[in-house]
Amino acid sequence: MRNQKESKFKIVFVGHVDHGKSTLIGRLLCDTKSITEEKISEVKTICKQQGKQFEYAYLMDHMIEERDQNITIDTAQIFFKTDAREYVIIDAPGHVEFTKNMITGASQAEAAILIVDANEGIQEQTKRHAKFLSLLGLEQVIVVINKMDKVKYKEENYIKVKKELLEFLKKIKITPTFIIPISAFKGDNIAKKSDNMDWYEDKTVLEALETFKETKNLSNKPFRMPIQDLYKFDEIRIIAGQIASGTIKKGDEVTFLPKGNKSSIKTIEKMNQQLESASAGENIGITLIDPIFVDRGDIATQSDNKPKSTDEVVGNLFWMSKEPLSIKENLTLQCATQEIGVFAESITNRINSSSLKIIEDKSNELKEMEIATVKLKADNPVIIEDFNNIPELGRFILIRNGAVVAGGIITLN
Amino acid sequence: MSNNMNHLDELENKSVYIIREAYNQFKKIAVLWSIGKDSTTLIQLCRKSFFGHIPFPVIHIDTGAKFEEMYEFRDKYAKEWKLNLIIAMNKEAMARGVKCGEGDGFTCCNELKTNALKQCMAKHDFKALILGIRRDEHGIRAKERVFSPRDQKFNWDYKNQPPELWNQYRSISDDQTHVRIHPLLHWTEVDVWKYIKRENLPINKLYFAKNGLRYRSLGCKPNTKPIKSDADTVDKIIEEIKKSKSSERAGRSQDKEAAYVMQRLRKLGYM
Amino acid sequence: MFIIGLDGATWDIIKPNIDKLPTFKKILSQHDNYTISLQQKPWSASVWCSMFSGKLPEEHNHLDFVKDGEVQTRNDVKVDFIWDILSRNNISVKALNIPFIVPPYNYNIYFNPPGYGVPLTQEELNTEITEITNKIVSVTGDSKPELFIAVYTALDKMSHLHWGGESLIDYYIKIDKAVNKIFELDEKVLILSDHGFTDYDKAPVQTLPKITSTGNELKGDHHPDAIAIAKNIPFKVNQPIDVFNGLISYFNVK
DSSP states (O other): OOOBOOOOEEEEEEEOGGGSHHHHHHHHHHHTTOSOHHHHHHHHHHHHHTTOOOOHHHHHHHHHHHHHHSOOOOSOOEEEEOSSOEEEEEOOTTSHHHHHHHHTTTTOOSEEEEEEETTTBSOHHHHHHHHHHHHTTOOOEEEEEEOGGGGTTOHHHHHHHHHHHHHHHHHTTOOOSEEEEOBTTTTBTTTBOOSSOTTOOSOOHHHHHHHOOOSOOGGGSOOEEEEEEEEEETTEEEEEEEOOBSEEETTOEEEEETTTEEEEEEEEEETTEEESEEETTOEEEEEESSOOOOOTTOEEEETTSOOEEEEEEEEEEEEOOSSOEETTOEEEEEETTEEEEEEEEEEEEEEETTTOOEEEEEESEEOTTEEEEEEEEEEEEEEEOOTTTOGGGSEEEEEETTEEEEEEEOOOO | OOTTOBHHHHHHHHHHHHHHHHHHHOSSEEEEOOSSHHHHHHHHHHHHHTTTOOOSOEEEEOOSOSOHHHHHHHHHHHHHTTOOEEEEOOHHHHHHTOOTTOTTSSHHHIIIIIIHHHHHHHHHTOOEEEOOOOGGGSGGGGGOOSEEEEOTTOOOOGGGOOOOBTTBOOOOOOTTOEEEEOTTTTOOHHHHHHHHHHHTOOOOGGGSOBTTEEOSSOOOGGGOOOEEOOOOSHHHHHHHHHHHHHHHOOOOOHHHHHHHHHHHHHHHTOO | OEEEEETTOOHHHHTTTGGGOHHHHHHHHHSEEEEEEOSSOOOHHHHHHHHHHOOOHHHHOOOOSEETTEEOOGGGSOSOOHHHHHHHTTOOEEEEEETTSSSOEEESSOOOOGGGGOOOSHHHHHHHHHHHHHHHHHHHHHOOOSEEEEEEOHHHHHHHHHTTSHHHHHHHHHHHHHHHHHGGGOSSEEEEOSOEEEETTTOSSOSSOSBOTTSOBOOEEEESEEEEEEESOSSOOSSTHHHHHHHHHHHTOO
16 A cells, blocks of 8 residues: 655646647647547547547647536646656646646646747747746746757757747746757657657656656755644643644754744654654644743744744735735735734736736736735744745735735745 | 655644644634544544644534434543533424424424524634535535635625635634634545544444445434445445445546537427 | 627617616727628528638528537538638637537637537526636637637527516626627727527517427527627628628738
């Protein structure tokens, strides 16, 4: 019986819609045999009924529509697998829930594939999508230069587009790990090495994906535990919380931020047992050697590796309320168990979440379904981390009059 | 997440976090125990959240027509686990002669369950209630939130639910509403049984097959019907559930679709 | 260019209720609008077919959704549509929910209509509006084609079932809201219907039996006066085939 939960590696496909995203995904589904014969023939039948020629792209469309009809909350159900692991495809922008889920981290990608047409090169949409990736702090990016078959597999085309791309990506601080020439339509360099491009000797798309690391082994990161509550049962004061990252052992010294007071762990408690150590994800209780004063909202951290404590939080926000956000308006920020009064000092890079079109570079407001980079000033110090490093302290919600109005993520450069 | 955590650990941790969060936000809170497998799991999770003591009441809504075995089970474990047990009964309706399972099948539930609960909440001034419902139980449940507001009439406006992100649970409560907390929302039926097995939780023996029959769920005696089954252990029950779910999966075939279209055209008068 | 079809829409509901329909009120005051008086039989399947193939019923032979007891599919309709022709000329085009067949036809777009394209319950009839509108918005966001055609078909069913009633007016109000969301998505927009509606007993043709096989009574049936609202459209539609011809000449293809 399997004990390990199989975590699926999340990938997002971005790029100009006509550059072959859907075909690539359909191809991946087929080549890795991640879609049943039954499904493929179901789509072929629908195509026939509509008088259309079957295309790989329809497989993806079909699966998205099917998923949309379901009641389930999971946003990403399209997956493919290799021998090494399972991947989940988070569908591309344009789909209503997509950007919200990406920004609020509900289904945040661990890697991205950016598609560019070998003939057309970088388009406006390519740039917008790439910018979006950089907004999310996504570091693992594969670029695929598609439709090589249409340019007769010529190396010159590849080199030209590659150069243009690298120039642009450098400006927005993305360094792609691979730039692969492919043809999704013909199947070159996706699962199989291409016979038509001897001049390319590096990895195929699947091989490239396999090199990506899962970013979320949180037990090895520095210890952080937001305090959820304090209990006193049987005369013993227990500090309760869920470990956001790292591992602690009995006897370790911890510092409670933002106050800065410290003590050492006396016991690590769970119902009817005491532990020698505990790691990320576990809900525990701790008792301390010294009777120091701590509160819900304090963050217990490793003394020799502390997170940032700041009164200025810069986050990428997804605004969810019909009433827009305005500068200087008072709101409450909730990050883990921290609850702090804030106001927005500046709103920049305002983007429409479905088209990813830029509305304004600098703005005074943010409306429903829009994203922007917002600088928040806090009444009190906030303890934060980069979302891609320690998610629990890298994401927050904003509350106005008791209602949740925005979700945001923090990327520290 | 730690690499050493398995699926049940993750579910358990998420539930514990929710329960602790609810207690922190609402001191006037209670948990509903129907003595069934889901709510007994919930009680265990509550105990784990607070290191063995549940610092708030446990409500059992007694409609007077449950199985004898349930009462025995309830009293035994309420004592063993030192639960602060409140038994909610609509004595007034019972005195009027309202009986479980009699009449239109709706009034008795309304009077004996819903009204009993309402009276209990009003008497103790509870602002929040923890329940063991799961998303996979019923289609409409899929739209539930972990913290779910109810209005004065106990109505749920599911089209206008507040957004719920990650594990940030908020309640917009004022005096007129109460909030329902659902720590088991992300558990499936199979998850619950696996947890019961792992924790060695006591489970009402009616769930296990006897003479070729067992109860898949336990409601009021008149309304609950047993199913044909030989599953008399937790492992067998898990197998049985897994098998029944896969046979339920019916793909939409093209022939089916053509048939539906024709049926509808006929309804409109086209054929 | 964006063509919005409203199957069965008629001035006989829009104009008397214009104060309840703010979007229509606004666009009628700002843009050209007129009546298309059909000279061919006002049968949906045949009119939508003419509109986008440029052929009259005598030529395309596609008279109804069902022929000899068989539900017709795309392959049974032996014509080239405007989208086929434009695609051959490398002009990007998408067509959403075109009801010359059932379920309605989609070109270059994937859409699953409520009720398999024959919405019957009030919920299905209402849902069609939201789903089509959402689909339109999502398509024009990311990948707007040079020609986009979308048809709201449920209005026709509503009109058959509820002609003369308040619920039909309420439905038009919903349509009005939907049009508000999409009218600004292109500079050139043409809204039109394939026919109008009138009392079942007054209609010049009976397209369906009055009492259906399941006991529903139809209150309305088709009338040959259809609507057109044109924002920056360089051609006039006197008859359905003028849509096809206008598009051919606008896009300059053969």
